[in-house]
Structure formats: C-alpha cells, structure tokens
Amino acid sequence: MNSRLKRLTLVAALAGSLASLSACFPLLVGGAVGGMLVATDRRTSGSVVEDEGIEQRSASRIRENLGDRVHVNVTSYNRQVLLTGEVPTAQDKQLVEQIVSRVDNVRNIVNELGVMGNASLTQRSSDSLVTGRVKAALVDAKDLFANAFKIVTERGTTYVMGRVTEREAKRATEVISSTSGVQRVVRILEVISEDELARLQPAPPPAEAPKQ
Numbered sequence: 001m002n003s004r005l006k007r008l009t010l011v012a013a014l015a016g017s018l019a020s021l022s023a024c025f026p027l028l029v030g031g032a033v034g035g036m037l038v039a040t041d042r043r044t045s046g047s048v049v050e051d052e053g054i055e056q057r058s059a060s061r062i063r064e065n066l067g068d069r070v071h072v073n074v075t076s077y078n079r080q081v082l083l084t085g086e087v088p089t090a091q092d093k094q095l096v097e098q099i100v101s102r103v104d105n106v107r108n109i110v111n112e113l114g115v116m117g118n119a120s121l122t123q124r125s126s127d128s129l130v131t132g133r134v135k136a137a138l139v140d141a142k143d144l145f146a147n148a149f150k151i152v153t154e155r156g157t158t159y160v161m162g163r164v165t166e167r168e169a170k171r172a173t174e175v176i177s178s179t180s181g182v183q184r185v186v187r188i189l190e191v192i193s194e195d196e197l198a199r200l201q202p203a204p205p206p207a208e209a210p211k212q
Helices: 003-023 028-030 032-041 045-069 089-102 122-138 166-177 194-200
Strands: 073-076 080-087 108-111 149-154 157-164 185-189
Touching: 032 157, 032 166, 045 073, 045 080, 045 089, 073 149, 073 157, 080 089, 080 149, 080 157, 089 166, 122 149, 122 157, 157 166, 166 185
Parallel strands: 080 108, 157 185
Antiparallel strands: 073 080, 149 157
C-alpha cells in the first residue's frame, strides 16, 4: 500500500471513529473534548453543539416534509448552513431553504441544491473519495491546519468552510483546486485577522522547573 493510499485510509478511519464516538458520547463535546475541538476548528464549544443540533433537526424536518424524493445534505459551521444535493423542482429547493431557516440558531443559509434527479450511488461514492483526497492534501500541506476546515463535495464541486485568515484561505484554495477529482471550489469561509488567530491558539504548556 503506497503512502498516499495509507493517508486516505487513515482519514476515512479517523472520520468513522469520530462519528462512532460522537454517537456514543454526544455530551462530551461541551466538556474536555469540546475544549480540544475549539483549539482545532476555531469554534466555541457552544457553536459546535449548536451546529450538530442544526444539522440533525434540519435533516429530520426535511425528511418529514419531503421524504425520499429529495437528496439533501445539511452542513452547518458556526451556524452558517450549506445545503447541497438534489431536488426535483425549484419549488422544492425554496421549500427546503424555508424549512431550514425556521430551525433554531441558523443565522445564514447558502443554498447550493441542484434542481435535477438524485445523484447515483456511484457519483456519491466518487464525491466521498474526492473529499478524502482533499482532507489528505490539507494534512500534507505543512503550512495549513487541516482541522480548521470543513470539506463537502457534491457532484465534483468541493465546498470549503471554516474560520481562517486570508492567507490560509488562499493557500487552501490552491491545495484543494489542485487535488485530483475537484472540478470547482466554492469558499464559504469566515475570514479572521492574524491577530484573532493568535488569540485563538491554545497557550503553550508551562515549562517544567529544572530538576535538582
């Protein structure tokens, strides 16, 4: 197994492990684990919990109203919601947005739903593979902190979310656009200053006193 494939496998395994842990221990995100998440993805622990709630409630209400005739993915980052997938009509596209807009804590919606038939399993698998490649490429980029970004790929278009500096946004765009399988990059980023980034970084551990 080559090194690139090993990294992709590691990303997939890590994602699966985190999903399992989240399902078993959903409240930990607000405690010690929440502190760790804040240090990596730059949201507060409260925002992390809110985003999870937004995604779950939105998906549930979409299913209740539209059932299986639509394929909608809801991704929330710092209460900004990205809608991707497919719906059969323009009216359904607006209806999905209206449903999500009524979910508590949503502050903004980016509606990228395509009016078309649902994507095939082959297309969805291809998109998942591209997302894995992008995440691996961000890990490989030593001048970026991969966990500061949330990546979603839909029909060859890769969406990137996060709270990053202008330098990080530009560099991440270069990395993502050069990744195999990415046809288009859409940035849904909150740009922060270098000073704000410095304030978000965890303080270094205190130096140990020399042993006598």
